[in-house]
Amino acid sequence: MKRSSRVTVNPSALQHNLQVAKNTAVNSKVNAVIKANAYGHGAVATAGILYPYTDGFAVSCIAEAIELRQAHIDLPITVLQGHQSIDDLRIAQQYQLRLTVHDTRQLSLLDQYTHHYRFDLNIKIDTGMHRLGFHLEQTQPVYNTLKTHRCVNPDTLILMTHLACADDVDTTYTTQQLRTFNEASKAINIPKSIANSAGILAHKESHANWIRPGIMLYGSSPFSHKHRDDLNLKACMTFNAPVIAVHTLKKGDSIGYGATWKCPSDMSVAVIACGYADGYPRHAKSGTPVFIHGEEAPLIGRVSMDMIVVDIDHLKENNIQTGDIAELWGENISIDSVAQNAETISYELLCNAGNLCSHHSF
Numbered sequence: 411m412k413r414s415s416r417v418t419v420n421p422s423a424l425q426h427n428l429q430v431a432k433n434t435a436v437n438s439k440v441n442a443v444i445k446a447n448a449y450g451h452g453a454v455a456t457a458g459i460l461y462p463y464t465d466g467f468a469v470s471c472i473a474e475a476i477e478l479r480q481a482h483i484d485l486p487i488t489v490l491q492g493h494q495s496i497d498d499l500r501i502a503q504q505y506q507l508r509l510t511v512h513d514t515r516q517l518s519l520l521d522q523y524t525h526h527y528r529f530d531l532n533i534k535i536d537t538g539m540h541r542l543g544f545h546l547e548q549t550q551p552v553y554n555t556l557k558t559h560r561c562v563n564p565d566t567l568i569l570m571t572h573l574a575c576a577d578d579v580d581t582t583y584t585t586q587q588l589r590t591f592n593e594a595s596k597a598i599n600i601p602k603s604i605a606n607s608a609g610i611l612a613h614k615e616s617h618a619n620w621i622r623p624g625i626m627l628y629g630s631s632p633f634s635h636k637h638r639d640d641l642n643l644k645a646c647m648t649f650n651a652p653v654i655a656v657h658t659l660k661k662g663d664s665i666g667y668g669a670t671w672k673c674p675s676d677m678s679v680a681v682i683a684c685g686y687a688d689g690y691p692r693h694a695k696s697g698t699p700v701f702i703h704g705e706e707a708p709l710i711g712r713v714s715m716d717m718i719v720v721d722i723d724h725l726k727e728n729n730i731q732t733g734d735i736a737e738l739w740g741e742n743i744s745i746d747s748v749a750q751n752a753e754t755i756s757y758e759l760l761c762n763a764g765n766l767c768s769h770h771s772f
C-alpha cells in the first residue's frame with residue numbers, strides 16, 4: 411500500500427537543464443552526475459531520459475553502476491569513489507566501468523589484479539577539497555605509473571579534481587584550486603575534468619574537457635544568491651500531497667507537537683498528508699511556503715512524521731477541501747526556498763523525498 415505523497419519527475423525539464431549545461435560549456439563533454447539514485451529522481455529512468463544528450467554518467471559506487479548496466483545503459487559510467495577491492499575490479503571489468511583512482515591502496519589493488527584487462531581510469535587529485543584525491547606532489551608519479559601499468563588503458567586516462575567552494579560569491583578559493591590544478595597538471599597532456607554545476611555556471615576557466623553537472627540537471631540553483639530562474643533552469647521534481655482535513659481554529663489555539671505556533675486570531679487551517687517520513691524536512695520553519703489552489707499557504711507549527719499544517723485563512727474564497735492536492739515543491743514552490751527555510755540544501759531534500767516517497771513517476 412503506497413503512502414499518499416507523490417514525487418513526479420518532468421523529463422523535458424531534465425533534458426532542458428542538461429542543454430543549459432552544454433550551452434554554457436560548449437567545448438566540453440558531459441558526464442551527467444546521477445549518483446544517489448539521480449539525486450532521488452530515479453537513476454535508471456533519468457539515465458534513459460538523458461542518454462541521447464550526454465557523453466557519459468557518473469555515479470558514486472560500483473552498486474549504482476551495476477544498476478545502470480543491468481538496465482542496458484551502455485554509455486561510459488564513471489564510478490566516482492572508484493574500486494575498494496579486487497572484487498570491485500572484477501565487476502568493473504565485467505561491466506566495463508570507468509574507475510576513479512584517488513589513493514595508493516587503489517594502485518596496489520590494480521597491481522594485484524591478475525586478469526588481462528585495461529581499465530579506463532580517472533586520476534583524482536586533491537586541490538583543496540581534502541576529501542578524495544592524491545596529494546599534489548603525487549600527481550606526476552601516479553600518472554607515470556598508471557600510463558604504463560599493464561591493467562590501464564593509457565589512451566583514456568582523465569585527470570580530475572573537485573571544487574569545494576565554486577558556489578561562493580567570493581571566488582578566491584576556487585581561483586586558488588584552479589591555479590593549483592593547472593600547476594600540478596601542466597606537464598600531463600591528457601583530458602581534464604574539474605567543474606560541478608557551480609563551476610560550470612560561474613567559472614568558465616573550470617570547464618576543461620569534461621564537465622560533471624549534478625544539481626543543475628535537476629533544476630536547482632547551486633548558489634544561495636541566485637534563483638533557478640536566473641540560471642534558466644527548470645524544476646524537475648514535483649512533490650505533492652493531499653489535504654486530509656480542514657479546520658477552523660480559535661484565537662490562541664496551538665498547532666502540532668510542542669504547541670509552538672499559536673493562532674493569532676480565529677482562522678482556517680489545512681492538514682496535508684506529508685511529513686518527514688515522506689522526505690519533507692522536519693526543520694522547515696513556520697512560514698515555509700506550500701502551494702495550494704494557485705496560491706501560497708505558509709506552513710505553521712512543527713513538521714510531524716506524516717503531516718504538516720498550513721494556514722489557509724487568506725485562501726477562504728478558494729474553498730479548500732479534503733482531497734485537494736498541495737505542492738510542497740516543484741514549478742510553483744522553489745525547492746531552494748524550502749531548503750533555505752529548513753536550513754539545509756536542495757540536494758538533501760531531493761534525495762530524501764525521491765528515495766522515501768513511495769509514489770514515484772515520470
Ligand SMILES: Cc1ncc(COP(=O)(O)O)c(C=O)c1O
Pocket residue numbers: 443490572605606607608622623624625626632
Ligand atoms: C566528484 C563530483 N563531481 C561532480 C558532482 C556534481 O556536483 P553538483 O551536484 O554540485 O553539480 C559531484 C557531486 O557531489 C561530485 O562528487
